[in-house]
Amino acid sequence: MDAAIGGEFLLEEGFATVNHGAYGATPRAVLAAQDDWRARMERQPSRFFNGTILPALRSAAEELGGFLGARGVDIGFVGNATEGMNGVLRSLAFAPGDEIVVLAHVYGAVRNTVRHVCSVSGARMVEVPVAFPRPDDGEVLAGLAAALGPRVRLAVLDHITSSSALLLPIVEMVALCHARGVKVLVDGAHAPGQVALDLAALDADWYVGNCHKWLFAPKGCGFLWARGDRQEGIHPAVISHGYGQGFAAEFDWTGTRDPSAWLAVPAALAFHARLGGAGLMARNVALAASAAAGLAARFGTETGAGNRAAGAMATVRLPDGRPADRARAEAVRARLLAMGTDVPVMVHNDRLWLRLSAQAYNDPADFERMGALVTQAVAAV
Ligand SMILES: Cc1ncc(COP(=O)(O)O)c(C=O)c1O
Structure with a gap:
């Protein structure tokens, strides 16, 4: 070390x-920042939950957006990437016969979520094969193109795959899906802090990421970014008081919980920058x-x-x-x-x-x- x-x-x-x-x-510095937020929360819970928390969350989302090439208002914090993927997948309506495309290297928990959504809606999961080792980007794109039939409603695409650690040509993949009229949910669990990101330029429909992996945030820190025109009807996995009040409001309050990992994002970004x-x-x-x-x-x-x-x-x-x-x-x-x-x-x-x-x-x-x-x-x- x-x-x-x-x-x-x-x-x-x-x-x-x-x-x-x-x-x-x-890092110790980020844990210290998280501890400071926890101390504020515990010193006077009423003031914290009735006043401090919402502007602090929005300010953390703005800073995160600056790092991701996104607007803070398009970012909702979630506990982890699994929760973010659940939020989108379980908000969308699928009908019998619809198809949801995933890559063969999709993360197991995400595959389970797609399986669940299919089992309750009658939709079908279609897997795109990914050659391994040394897959060719052109082959991956051709496999995706072949899977994008007329019944496909959504493509769930990994930015960096989990067990095979492949950095996929996500820009081209998103463009291909859009050219075929298919919406894209990107699983970017590993990307923030590991590779450069520009969410506005990528222009996916939804992008889920973790800050607790490569961005040095405390555990329990993920986000869902939704394009401005793709926010309506998208709800967090837990519905609470923010229901119907807009994307950010719905994600900012999902019941009483410890938000200190999210509030430590500015400290995590500062640490990443310092290194x-x-x-x-x-x-x-x-x-x-x-x-x-x-x-x-x-x-x-x-x-x-x-x-x-x-x-x-x-x-x-x-x-x-x-x-x-x-x-x-x-x-x-x-x-x-x-x-x-x-x-x-x-x-x-x-x-x-x-x-x-x-x-x-x-x-x-x-x-x-x-x-x-x-x-x-x-x-x-
Ligand atoms: C591609 C991918 N998606 C989602 C996840 C889930 O992340 P989390 O456990 O933080 O929800 C992981 C975790 O390693 C992953 O590799």
């Missing part, structure tokens, strides 16, 4: 933390790429993204000749955890793959150490 930057976090010493993408890690902002994102992307290449060379295997554009997460095939299944993947991961590191271990095409993440506190030695432990774990399990 980079000693100077590692000290800004609470991360356990001696553990090779190379899995930032899973849950993020919150370099765009420079930090570029540094993390480069570190992930070199770490993945180094591991693939060490293992004698391959990387999932190849030379295509990627973010700060990468996948590498494990050095394992045995048949791969979920149970073996879990056994390897459990062994790694006991040995002092953690990486998601997935099955792709009957082979085991790991996903690594490179964040500010990582240095190349973290990935070398993880690689040595992976070799041992695979041999031992």
Whole structure:
């Protein structure tokens, strides 16, 4: 771990933390800002909930909008990306025979939400295959184009996929769907703070993101952005007093809860900027790429993204000749955890793959150490 930057976090010493993408890690400075908000809330709850909270939320949304290339008024805070995706998917009306397109690499919880929406409406989920490893952007776009038949009402597209860590050509994908008259809900759970974003330019219909992954916000901090003309009829997963009073009002109040993670967004943005902002994102992307290449060379295997554009997460095939299944993947991961590191271990095409993440506190030695432990774990399990 980079000693100077590692000290800004609470991360356990001696553990090779190379899995930032899973849950993020919150810096001490941001936790302190969150604590300040909590103290204000608890010192005088009436004043806080009757007066302070709403302008503070709107001001945090404005600052977040500035970072995302969006207007604050088009942003509603949610507890996490899952909640944001639920808000949109469960607000839209689908009829029997309608189709909802998802990518084959869609996040499991989002796939479940689409399955639920289909089961109550009679709509059908259509999956776009994604080749792996080293998918070609043109192939992904062609697969999407082929799925956009006349019954498709919505495309649910990942900006960065979860288990395969693919940075997808989201601009082209959104444009393709719109050219076919299909609305787009983007699952950008991993994108904010990992790659540059300009939501106004992207012009999707809805974009959901997390701030608690790559933007250093405390856990429980996600957002839903909705284009101005796509806000009507979109409700948070929990309906409360703001019902019918406009997009921002509906999301600003979903019952009494601790909003301190949302209110700490300005502190998280300041931390991200202090560590370099765009420079930090570029540094993390480069570190992930070199770490993945180094591991693939060490293992004698391959990387999932190849030379295509990627973010700060990468996948590498494990050095394992045995048949791969979920149970073996879990056994390897459990062994790694006991040995002092953690990486998601997935099955792709009957082979085991790991996903690594490179964040500010990582240095190349973290990935070398993880690689040595992976070799041992695979041999031992
Ligand atoms: C692509 C994608 N979507 C959604 C989520 C859900 O994020 P959260 O658990 O913060 O709701 C994740 C989590 O890793 C993800 O990778």
